[in-house]
Amino acid sequence: MTRTLPTRTTHVLLDLDGTLTDSAPGIVASLRAGFADAGFAVPSDEVLRTFVGPPLGASMARVGLAGADAEAAIAAYRRDFEARGMFDNSVFPGITDALTELREAGATLLVATAKPENYARQIVEHFGLDAYLARGLDGVHGADPEAVHETAGKEVVVERALATAVALGAERGQVVMVGDREHDVHAAAHHGLPTVGVAWGYAEPGELEAAGAAAVAATPAELRKLLTS
Template sequence: MPDRPTHVLLDLDGTLTDSAPGIMASLRTAFTETGFPVPDDARLRRFVGPPLGLSLARAALTGDQAEAVVAVYRRELEAGGMYDNSVFDGVTDLLATLRDAGTTLVVATAKPQPLARPIVEHFGLDRYLTGGIDSVFGPAMEGAGEHAGKEKVVARALAASGGDQAGASAVMVGDREHDVHAAAANGIATIGVTWGYGEPGELEQAGAAAVVGSAGELRALLLG
């Protein structure tokens, strides 16, 4: 991991914001309306972060079944569920400090970009990003059967921010194993955060370069 990264790519759900309440409530409604058993809370929390289509496939839903669940889920999110959400303690101050130190800040999320950008803007986090709201990168609003790999999102974020250029040093910050794997696919390290939705040991097992438990620890690690 670089001693003092010039570029920091930030996951959204579970890293910047606690989006579990709205996501889980929307999923409960989606499973109920489509007639499928509603997973318990522990299983529902595992849906937060990874691409939704991938999580539904792991839940053994067929393509048509998953599409039905996704349709209701997105209706609920867009009706207000996506704002049943909050910024984690210390994140705003962390972003301000990193911005003021000259760090290039972008968001790289598995949440569809048309949903991610309004959320970032709603909480005023775009003011800390180097390119404002244009520095929020996510996949298109793909269908349930399309498991858009986060590695492609990370690649786009790196290229758009200049983090893939010679002389730049970049790091990913995220709370789940798919953040670590996506970063590694692009040749960069990940700092894992434990305040999100990962299982105990998940980040370490995935190969995170470091794991921190607070925004203060993350600030110290990023600024050296």
């Protein structure tokens, strides 16, 4: 079901991977190392790229790993990610300009990501993105790092980010999710929120539209216009 954008957006929940930052190089490299170190066959880079964004447990299940096997692969991945993959990453061109303009237009910005919150905060701080967020690093909402088997964690993250938005004065009808994958759209819809999809992330062609995104922005500048017009 497609939800329409509010006539006035006051609070924006931003995905991280594929929306604010191009994190695929580091994630894919660390996944490749993690599968090998844990003794599992390494999926193709094309398959590993689909891991960027969704809850990690769900992605492991899609390649046939569950239970102790998934836990071992995730632990090996995280060791490599912490050592070298986390900052093999960059902010997408135009993002900081869009965030600046959204703030100047009066929007309150928060992060809602399926990435473990401890990693998300380090990345946001590393790239200085906390300067654009309400409450700084406390405006970053991520997954529980201990929930290694989590398959539907984005709904929980959006719930916490939405609660922060409401505490900051938001009305539900004025909150919008921004993300690059279908799970962003579905998690937002679970809480009655519309999503603006972004075309520069990791979605397959047509994925965001099929999931019910209210609109899809081709560029960060277009995203800003959609949220402030």
